[in-house]
Amino acid sequence: MQTKFAKRVTTASRSFTRTILDLTAQSDIISFAGGLPDADLFPRKAIQKHAMHLFEHHDNRLFQYSNASGVLALKSEIAKQYPNTTHHEIMLTNGSQQGLDLVCKTFLDARDCIVVEDPSYLAALGLFHLYDVDIEAVTLHPDGIDTKGLGHVFKTKKPKFFYTIPIFQNPTGYSYSLENKREVVRLAKEYRVILLEDSPYEALRYEGVAQSSFAQLLPELTINLGTFSKTLAPDFRIGWIKAPKEIISALTLSKESTDLQNSKFFQTICAMMIQNGELHKHTQTLIAHYRHKRDIMVRALKDAFEEDVDMVIPEGGMFLWVTFKGCKDSMALFEKGIEKGVAFVPGSVFFADKRTSSFARLNYTNSTPEEIEVGVKRLYDAYAEIRA
Ligand SMILES: Cc1ncc(COP(=O)(O)O)c(C=O)c1O
Numbered sequence: 001m002q003t004k005f006a007k008r009v010t011t012a013s014r015s016f017t018r019t020i021l022d023l024t025a026q027s028d029i030i031s032f033a034g035g036l037p038d039a040d041l042f043p044r045k046a047i048q049k050h051a052m053h054l055f056e057h058h059d060n061r062l063f064q065y066s067n068a069s070g071v072l073a074l075k076s077e078i079a080k081q082y083p084n085t086t087h088h089e090i091m092l093t094n095g096s097q098q099g100l101d102l103v104c105k106t107f108l109d110a111r112d113c114i115v116v117e118d119p120s121y122l123a124a125l126g127l128f129h130l131y132d133v134d135i136e137a138v139t140l141h142p143d144g145i146d147t148k149g150l151g152h153v154f155k156t157k158k159p160k161f162f163y164t165i166p167i168f169q170n171p172t173g174y175s176y177s178l179e180n181k182r183e184v185v186r187l188a189k190e191y192r193v194i195l196l197e198d199s200p201y202e203a204l205r206y207e208g209v210a211q212s213s214f215a216q217l218l219p220e221l222t223i224n225l226g227t228f229s230k231t232l233a234p235d236f237r238i239g240w241i242k243a244p245k246e247i248i249s250a251l252t253l254s255k256e257s258t259d260l261q262n263s264k265f266f267q268t269i270c271a272m273m274i275q276n277g278e279l280h281k282h283t284q285t286l287i288a289h290y291r292h293k294r295d296i297m298v299r300a301l302k303d304a305f306e307e308d309v310d311m312v313i314p315e316g317g318m319f320l321w322v323t324f325k326g327c328k329d330s331m332a333l334f335e336k337g338i339e340k341g342v343a344f345v346p347g348s349v350f351f352a353d354k355r356t357s358s359f360a361r362l363n364y365t366n367s368t369p370e371e372i373e374v375g376v377k378r379l380y381d382a383y384a385e386i387r388a
Pocket residue numbers: 035094095096097098121165170198200226227228229234238239
């Protein structure tokens with residue numbers, strides 16, 4: 001029997017994320033591919049302590065249905081991160097990935113236009129594809145978006161929103177300068193385009209100074225997405241949306257029809273860890289570990305590849321975006337790398353047109369320092385065999 005899937009599903013290409021996860025499940029492969037936090041650092045003891053506290057101090061209503069927008073204590077804590085914001089402008093989501101989906105569900109009709117950075121986050125590109133929209137990709141530079149290109153698309157295509165990851169972007173690790181953000185804000189105001197600002201890595205700043213977010217610079221036109229996946233644990237599935245109240249109301253309706261609500265139990269633990277300062281302290285620990293791992297990977301790459309490697313060293317986040325100069329197609333390097341026992345994500349998959357490139361995204365947070373050293377050596381062996 002032929003299964004009658006919707007067209008949007010049958011035209012979707014097999015997710016490269018799944019290919020990577022399948023390949024890297026093999027234990028002999030060192031993986032720089034996924035965007036995973038270091039599981040050894042998950043704050044297990046603190047989580048256990050708060051879970052026990054909840055069991056001891058709450059009755060069974062803790063596990064009852066509640067409202068779609070999330071636990072008040074957590075929304076109130078999140079609201080404090082933004083100027084002049086109350087919990088009415090915050091809703092909780094099943095990770096920021098659901099935030100993205102709810103925005104699409106609430107704003108997009110088929111054949112609408114949206115704008116993305118080129119390159120951009122793979123799972124967002126896959127999601128947008130499912131909504132059958134026209135995707136305009138504008139070049140991302142190390143200090144921000146090509147504002148000339150963005151202005152042209154805003155003017156000629158009238159997009160519903162511009163999807164942007166302005167801090168420690170995935171895949172590049174790039175961050176927008178304040179000047180670049182100001183120009184984006186000017187364009188968004190002129191053409192009335194919503195800025196869909198996705199900021200999962202913001203809290204993982206190792207050095208440098210944080211610039212104002214779009215949520216601060218243009219609150220009336222910004223939908224800001226955050227998550228505790230990178231600071232607490234992805235399995236908690238707690239993300240949030242900060243937006244003007246009327247947008248939060250519409251998004252809450254969409255969430256109700258999707259999954260009614262998320263777990264109050266985990267949201268309450270998260271709120272307690274913010275209130276007693278544990279999450280902040282834990283984030284400082286993560287920063288120290290991840291900075292160290294970034295430095296090890298940068299040095300290992302420079303030692304092995306010498307002049308053949310190029311990168312902008314990010315001030316935070318979880319990725320290095322690297323060019324291997326003697327390799328025109330990093331997909332070929334990926335395949336050779338798998339033979340040698342190392343994985344990364346080839347740059348082409350992050351570009352809207354999937355063009356061939358010498359870029360590679362390397363994650364350093366989920367490997368030990370020793371694995372980073374060995375993995376980079378394997379990568380160089382692979383490179384030496386295919387180098388032009
Ligand atoms: C840019 C970006 N947005 C959203 C997500 C989704 O995160 P989560 O749904 O776990 O909050 C990720 C995860 O890697 C990401 O890199």
